[in-house]
Amino acid sequence: MFTSEPVVVVENTYVYHKERIILSDVNFNINRGEFVFLIGRTGSGKSSLLKTLYADLWLQQGRAKVVGFPIETLKASERPFLRRKIGVVFQDFQLFMDRNVQENLLWVLEATGWKDSAKMKARIAEVLMQVGMSASRDKMPHQLSGGEQQRVVIARALLNEPQILFADEPTGNLDPEVSSQIIKLFHEINKAGTAILMATHDFDMIRKFPARILKCENGEVKEELGSNLIVESSI
Numbered sequence: 001m002f003t004s005e006p007v008v009v010v011e012n013t014y015v016y017h018k019e020r021i022i023l024s025d026v027n028f029n030i031n032r033g034e035f036v037f038l039i040g041r042t043g044s045g046k047s048s049l050l051k052t053l054y055a056d057l058w059l060q061q062g063r064a065k066v067v068g069f070p071i072e073t074l075k076a077s078e079r080p081f082l083r084r085k086i087g088v089v090f091q092d093f094q095l096f097m098d099r100n101v102q103e104n105l106l107w108v109l110e111a112t113g114w115k116d117s118a119k120m121k122a123r124i125a126e127v128l129m130q131v132g133m134s135a136s137r138d139k140m141p142h143q144l145s146g147g148e149q150q151r152v153v154i155a156r157a158l159l160n161e162p163q164i165l166f167a168d169e170p171t172g173n174l175d176p177e178v179s180s181q182i183i184k185l186f187h188e189i190n191k192a193g194t195a196i197l198m199a200t201h202d203f204d205m206i207r208k209f210p211a212r213i214l215k216c217e218n219g220e221v222k223e224e225l226g227s228n229l230i231v232e233s234s235i
């Protein structure tokens with residue numbers, strides 16, 4: 001069924017670590033197919049906000065709806081259903097180092113309820129093709145460069161056709177040229193219809209691939225105008 005409901009709705013949300021408030025009264029929506037950068041100084045709360053949205057940090061106050069799931073009332077037992085509709089990509093690649101690429105991806109499919117082995121292999125082939133890694137299906141992670149490992153992680157995040165990808169500094173460990181290729185890949189994924197919320201410090205990337213920007217600053221999240229960025233490179 002077609003619906004124009006945003007993929008993320010955040011209303012009067014407070015982001016906490018235990019009793020400590022990290023971000024106050026956060027309000028924003030992300031529409032289907034939108035690309036949004038999340039910027040802010042180290043410690044400003046970017047990761048904490050993302051974690052709250054993918055239900056890794058408890059949403060104690062306020063409301064957030066992510067791909068239709070109300071996060072403030074989501075039970076631990078319901079988390080897997082949310083996680084099947086979203087993808088998460090971190091800075092450190094977090095692949096199983098003792099399994100090859102296909103086995104890494106199979107693990108996710110099995111954990112998310114896929115049963116048919118032929119369908120699983122076909123889906124893995126599709127996502128590896130999408131990220132340009134078809135030839136590496138049988139390689140071990142240590143045989144891949146950092147950029148290639150990150151492509152596999154992105155492929156893994158795409159397996160269940162998420163409506164949104166949450167990416168936390170996905171180019172943080174990569175050199176500038178490889179970072180550019182990875183951001184390009186995120187843009188291709190976005191053009192194919194997946195919304196993206198990406199925390200980054202990488203202002204070169206933001207200049208090269210302009211998009212909407214949310215900024216964490218002084219315990220708040222605000223919309224940022226791209227033209228203000230030039231003076232912000234010290235972040």
Ligand SMILES: Nc1ncnc2c1ncn2[C@@H]1O[C@H](COP(=O)(O)OP(=O)(O)OP(=O)(O)O)[C@@H](O)[C@H]1O
Nearest residue numbers: 017018022040041042043044045046047048049216
């Ligand atoms: N597990 C935790 N327990 C308690 N406090 C935490 C925890 N993780 C982060 N914090 C605190 O929350 C605040 C926000 O941290 P967060 O990691 O969200 O910021 P960030 O903007 O993502 O920073 P960076 O750019 O360095 O990744 C910081 O003051 C940090 O010390």
